[in-house]
Amino acid sequence: MAVAERVSLPLFRGSSEGALCESCPFSRDGAPNRPVFSEFPEKPLWIIVAESPGFNEVRLGRPLIGATGEVVMKLLARIGRTREEIYLG
Numbered sequence: 001m002a003v004a005e006r007v008s009l010p011l012f013r014g015s016s017e018g019a020l021c022e023s024c025p026f027s028r029d030g031a032p033n034r035p036v037f038s039e040f041p042e043k044p045l046w047i048i049v050a051e052s053p054g055f056n057e058v059r060l061g062r063p064l065i066g067a068t069g070e071v072v073m074k075l076l077a078r079i080g081r082t083r084e085e086i087y088l089g
Helices: 053-058 067-078
Strands: 046-048 086-088
Touching: 053 067
Parallel strands: 046 086
Antiparallel strands: none
């Protein structure tokens, strides 16, 4: 079986080093929001993509650590999976 090639897609605005948040339609009153980037292992078992970061995610810069993240982590625990095994975005 052939190994899948890792594909890197460009960001639409800026880069992870310097996102142009002020150009985002979700900026607040023209001020940029702090982006929250994905966390993932080299070979994730699954991918979970959330709709948008909440207060805690933005404050700490990590995906799925607020109330929704708590629900997701409880569901993962019920099926024997951990945060470290999953692509979170």
